[in-house]
Amino acid sequence: MAPKLVEAGRSPNIEILTNARLEALEGKPGNFVAKVYQEPRYIDEDKCTACGTCTMYCPVPVVDLYNERLNVTRAPHIDYAQAIPSCFYIDAKACLRVNHEVCNLCAQTCIAGAIDFTQKPKHLELEIGAVVLSPGFGRISHEVLERFGYGRYPDVLTSMEFERLTCASGPSEGHIIRLSDHKPPKKIAFLQCIGSRDETCGNGYCSSVCCMYAFKEASVAKEHEPDLDIALFFMDIRTQGKGFDLSREQATKKYGFRVIRARVPKVDQVEGKLLLTWTEEDGTPKSEFFDMVVLSIGLESPEDAKEIAEIAGIELNKFNFCKTSIASPLNTTRDGIFVAGAFQGPKDIPESVTQASGVAALASEVLGDSRGTKTITITYPEENQELLKLPPRIGVFVCHCGVNIAGVIDVKSVAEYAATLPDVVLSETTLYSCSQDALRTIAEKIKENQLNRVVIAACSPRTHEPLFKETLRSIGVNAAFIEMANIRDQCAWVHSKEPEAATEKAKDLVRMAVSKARLLEPLYETEVDVTPRALVIGGGVSGMSAAISIADQGYECILIEKTDTLGGIANKLSFTLTGEDPKKIVKELVNRVKKHPKITLYTNATLKNLSGYIGNFISTIDHAGEEIQVEHGVTIIATGGRPYEPKDYLYGQSNRVITQLELEEKLKKGKSSLKNINTVVMIQCVGSRGDDQNYCSKVCCMQAVKNALKLKELKPSIKIYVFYRDMRTYGFSEAFYREAREKGVIFLRYEPDRRPEVIKSGRGIKVKAFDRISQMDIEIPASLVVLSVGISPSEDNDKISKIVKTPITQDGFFLEAHAKLRPVEVAVDGVFICGLSHGPKGIDECIAQAKAAASKAVIPLSKGKVSVEPIVSRIDKDKCIGCGICVSLCPYNAIQMVKVGKRRKAETISASCKGCGICASHCPVLAISMGGFTDEQIFSQIHAFAESYLGTQQKDSQEKKQEQEGEQENKE
Amino acid sequence: MSDRPGKVIGFCCNYTTQVTEEPLKEAGILPESVEFKRLSCTGKLEVSSLLAAFSRHGADAVFVAGCPEEECHNFSGSRRASKRVKYTKQILSELGIEPERIEMFFVPRQETEPVVKAAKEMLSRLEKLGPIIKKDSNNKEGNDSGKAA
Incomplete structure (x- = not known):
């Protein structure tokens, strides 16, 4: 999260108002006036250096809310070191000076003079054009938690508290301890669905994220304490996100988690030990003692949801979350006000980030x-x-990185050691080198000491180097003069059990970095112009939504669709769970695409070739046999998906076996289609979570519930059986799952090793299955068997992945650049993905993602220029023999052959180059060098490593000598 | 606890606790000689079944753990049970057996600790009383406390 925080904190176009709340919102889109009430921090943001002296001297202890009340801090404090703005604040409720006009200790001790008790609450009036609501989620009430012994038994924790315990900079410094006796537990139980899927507390929805985070927390705990025995209690395991099932299965196997299917009604305590009692699937009661119980609490609507709704003039749904629709998942009921994140419905980080980008597009429209x-x-x-x-x-x-590094490595001795290395004129430690105040200090030190090379021994350059580069640039130092030694991920974290050896290794790493730093040379960014046009591949709901958004934001857009009709797979849907008409959604999009002056539509068109780079792509499109060349600055892939074609269950052999989509088609005719149909059996996970497609298709459970409810609506007497593995009706769809059960639909669980079978019986068919509750084989004669088939990736993905040169996952979907932070970007700059091309998801999620892709795509278009990272390959034309090996190997099409005089020479297209270094490592004449990674620099690192290896031994003996001498002196 | 503490049988209803004895025994909280019998409601207990616990199932002490008096899931189940425990006490004293070998406990719902406490109470009574020795005797003390109950 730190890079995003700093990015937001540094952007000159983002003004952050903390301690503030919305009081009124008047006007209309493009012309709102927001009245904001801001409470004082009592500390001046411009003066505070976040040194922490005020916290040290303050006599008033307050509970640390950031650490879930597990710790105590003082009235002036900062929630966590990387917090933005990086300025302390005073808890006005606790402060003696604010309430009683006494004390004033902090103000006297603050060297920066930042503490200012004259600050008054402010009433601000902001002129704004659009509003985004992202108040997050609220807490499950104490009353619900009390049912599970929370508050009564100290070793019953919420998952949030457990999260803080597992955090290295948390209250227990990452050690998992029981709050009752501060000893590590041996057995931990995770109880799921606390305050979720629970009508009794008004939360009849699924919180969507708890199953996955429980596995994450359990894995982190197990990493820390390998001997832990962890049991997780689930009703359904809802890990439906992209790649989630796979990581869950791997974690379960690796760590030996016990996964128990039961809802434990309460936590009991006998003689100080926590006792859980539950009913097994076959009805037998079971009890077991645990040392610690973690309540996986759900996501509730924000406490002030009603207030926000009233002030903003928007409507809420029945669970007090923001009311949205499938067609416009990011729009509230008031124009110009948008919603993102958990307030729109419980969701995880990737989806929240996607929605956040999506609302940026809407605001930009x-x-x-x-x-x-x-x-x-x-x-x-x-x-x-x-x-x-x-x-x-x-x-x-x-860098200490809190205790991440300093907890293992003796950072002080590393810094002292670094000071002895040649050319090092300054060597210091910092608490969090990435925090705003530390960056400021580093900048000052650079100026003071006239530093022209900087080595940061901290974490990964992958996440943090841009930040330090930015700091250098801001004080007029070339950004290339930085070198990072990763002593956190590659040292402190992996060698946490051997602190001494880790410290030695950290020294090695720092020495290597210093020796490379000595050879660093300045590198210069280049800028290229951007063709202000986008290409969207695929005319389904996602592609159309993205194209419309780009066009609405004022840029030209070319939309290509391989078939002759727009709409894609959504054309096959007849109705939705919430009652919205998918046909209408598609029709509206098609109309807008066709009428929009900025959209050029090509149907019967496929992408044949794509060359160029971000800002300057040239695509060849096959339009009904004719080749067209288009220039565009960005590309969006929205190639969609297709329904899986079932191979088993007598599909294709009996006309009584159909898919859910075929059933929907049938149901369009109304009641007459159900003549002679009295028993319907649905089978879930056909072509999902299996050998054929080893992922969850996310939508089939909802689709089954939707069709079951439709069947019941058309013919109440119909009997419906649904065979499932986990009913994944996440989010608000849970309510429909409950409705289906209330209407008599029978849900039966099966395990993958005992799948139901469809067999012929006379002229009809029947389903043979094992019922886990009665523990018996059952046979159901069925008038209709409906297969819930999964979503397969588009057959074009493979081809397009090769043309665009961006990877696809083993499941055949496009791989995003970062699952959480960059969910719609891919490895190639200027190319974005959305919809089913990224992975299975529902219409609303597709639309939100399409908006996100449009939002990201418009960034280079609106800037008009892209700057190219200087870490690219450089070819020495004098050395180049024109063999062309590099051209054939480059995975990004970033090298071309040019004629220099009469000879062929290789040339890098800097804007396309990703700096992977494949060309440099294969060049037979060493004509290619990588900016920031020259052969010389890397050799010097290796030499520094090897040479000092011998060196340390010598030094060891020297040190011993010195020690002996010292001892002798002492004796004397 | 003595070497031969004697056997304790506890009747609990589904609503008092669903706990099984094994984990309690594994954790060393209860000895092997305690056995729980679960019923749908303690109101279902007849005097004969309480006596059978002694005679047929070999209990040396019996307790019934039912819902709190005014909060029984089935309205009057636990009150009925307590009456029947009272009759059983009388019969026991008439037979010359100490009536404190059987007791009714009203316990909060869904909590195991009070049930464990009840079992422990019976165990400690057995420590004084010892197992039932089958012989003809007219224990005056028994009669007295029987009346008192």
């Missing part, structure tokens, strides 16, 4: 006309040329 009128652009000072002339002056900053 509203504000399209005034784009750029109020933006602030950062200008960097000119680079200090004097520094380049100086010999290397290296500054080393060794």
Whole structure:
């Protein structure tokens, strides 16, 4: 989360108002006036250096809410070190000065003079064009938790508290301990669905995320304490997200979790030990003692949901979450006000991030006309040329990363060691080098000491290097003059059990980084122009939504569809769970696409070739046999998916076996289609979560419930049996699952090793299955067997992945750049994905993701320029022999052959180059070097490693000598 | 606890606790000699079944754990049970057996601790009383306390 926090904190176009709440919102889209009430922090944001002296001197203890009340802090504090703004605040309720006009200790001790008790609450009036509501989620009430012994038994924790316990910078420094005796537990139980899927507390919905986070927390616990015995109690295991099932299965196997299917009604305590009693699937009661019980609490609507709704003038759904529809999942009921994240419905990080990007697109659609009128652009000072002339002056900053690093490695001794290395003029430790105040300090130190090389010994350059580069640029130092030594991920974390050896390794890493830093050279970013046009591949709901959004934001868009009709797989749907008409959704989108002046539509068109790079793509499109060339700046892949074709269950052999989509088609005719149909058996997970397609298709459970309810509506006497593995009616769909059960639909669970069988019986068919409750084989004569088939990836994905040169997963869906932080971007810059091409999901999620992709795609279009990272390959044309090996190997089409005089020479297209280094490692004449990773630099690192290896032994003996001498002196 | 504490049988209804004895015994909280019998409601207990616990099932002490008096799931189940325990006490004393070998406990619903406490109470009574020795005797004390109950 830290990189996102800093990014938001640093952006000149984001103004952050903390301690603030919305009081009124008037006006209309494009012209709102928001009245905001802001409570004082009592600490000046501009002056505070986040040093923590105020916390140290304050006499008033307050419970640390950030650490789930497991810790105590003082009235002036900051929630966590990386918090944005990186400024402390005073808890006004606890502060003696605020309430009684006494004390004032903090103000006297603050060296920066940042503490300001004259601050008054502010009433602000903001002129804004669009509003995004993202208040997150609320807490499950204490009353519900009390039913499970929470508050009464100290070793019953909520999952949030457990999360803090497993956190290295948390109250127990990452050690899992019981709150009763501070000893590590041996047996932990996780109880799911606490405050979720529970009508008794008004939360008749599924919180969607708890199953997965329980496995995550259990895995983290097991990593920390390998001997733990962990049991998890589930009703249904709802790990429906992309790749979730696989990681759950792997974790269960790796850590030996006991997965028990039961809903434990309460937590009991006998003689100080926690006792759980539950009923097994076959009806037998079971009891077991545990040392600790973790309640996997659900996501409730925010406590102030009703207040927000009233002020913003929006409607809520029956569970007090924001009311949205399938067709516009990010729009509230009031124009110009959008919603993202858990307030729209319980969801996980990837989906929240997706929605957040999506609302940015919606806001941008509203504000399209005034784009750029109020933006602030950062200008960097000119680079200090004097520094380049100086010999290397290296500054080393060794990061504590809280206890992440300092808990294992002796950072002080690493810093002391670094100071002894050649050319190092400064070596220091920092608590969190990525925090705003630390970055400020680093910048000051660089200026003070005229540093022209910086080594940060901290975490991964993958996540944090951009931040430090930014710092360098902001003070006129070339961004290439930074080198990171990863002493966290690659040292402290992996060697947590051997602190001494880890410290030695950290020294090695720092020495290697320093020796490379000595050879660093400045690199310069290049900028290329952007063709302000987008290409969207696929004319389904996702593709159309993305195209419309881009066009609405004011940019040209080319939409290609391989068939002759728009709409894709959504054309096959006849109705939705919530009653919205999918046909209407598709029709509206088609109309808008066809009428929009900025959208050029090609049907019967496929992508044949794509060359170029972000900002300057050239695509060849096969349009009904004719080849068209188009230039565009960005590409969105929305190739969709297709229904799985079942191979078993007599599908194709008996006309009584059909798929859910075929059933929907049949049901369109109404009641008459159900003549002679009295018993319907549905089988879930056909072609999902199996050998054929080893992932969850996410929508089939909802589809089965939807069709079962439709069947019951048309013919109440019909008998319906649904064979399932886990009913994954996540989110608000849970209510429909309950409705189906109330209407008499019978749900029977099966295990994959005992799948139901469809067999012929006379002229009809019957389903043979094992009933887990009665523990008996049962046979159900069925008038109709409906297979809930999964979603297969589009057959074009493989081809397109090769054309665009971006990877697909083993399941055949496009792989996103980062599951959580960059869910709609891919490995190739300027290419985005949405809808079923990314993975199975429902219509609403597709639309939200399409908006997200459109939002990300418009960024380069609106900037008009893209800057290219300078870490690219450089080809020395004098050395190049024109063999062309690099051209054939480059995975990103980033090298081309050009004629220089009479000879063929290779040339890098910098904008396409991802800096992977494959070309450099294969060049037979060593003509290619990588910016920031030259052969020279890497060799020097290796030398530093090897040479010092011998060196340390010598030094060891030297140290011993010195120690002996020292002892002798002492004796004397 | 003595070496031969004697056997304790406890009757609980589905609503008092669903716990099984095994984990309690494994954890060393209860000895092997305690046995729980679960009923749908303690109101279902007849005097004869309480006596059978002694005679047929070999109990040396018996307890009934039912819902709190005014909060029985079946309205009057636990009250009925307590009456029957009272009759059984009388019969026991007439037979010359100590009436404190049987007791009624009203326990909060769905909690195991009070049931365990009841079992322990009976065990500690057995420590004083010892197992039932089958012989003809007219224990005056028994009669007295029988009347008192």
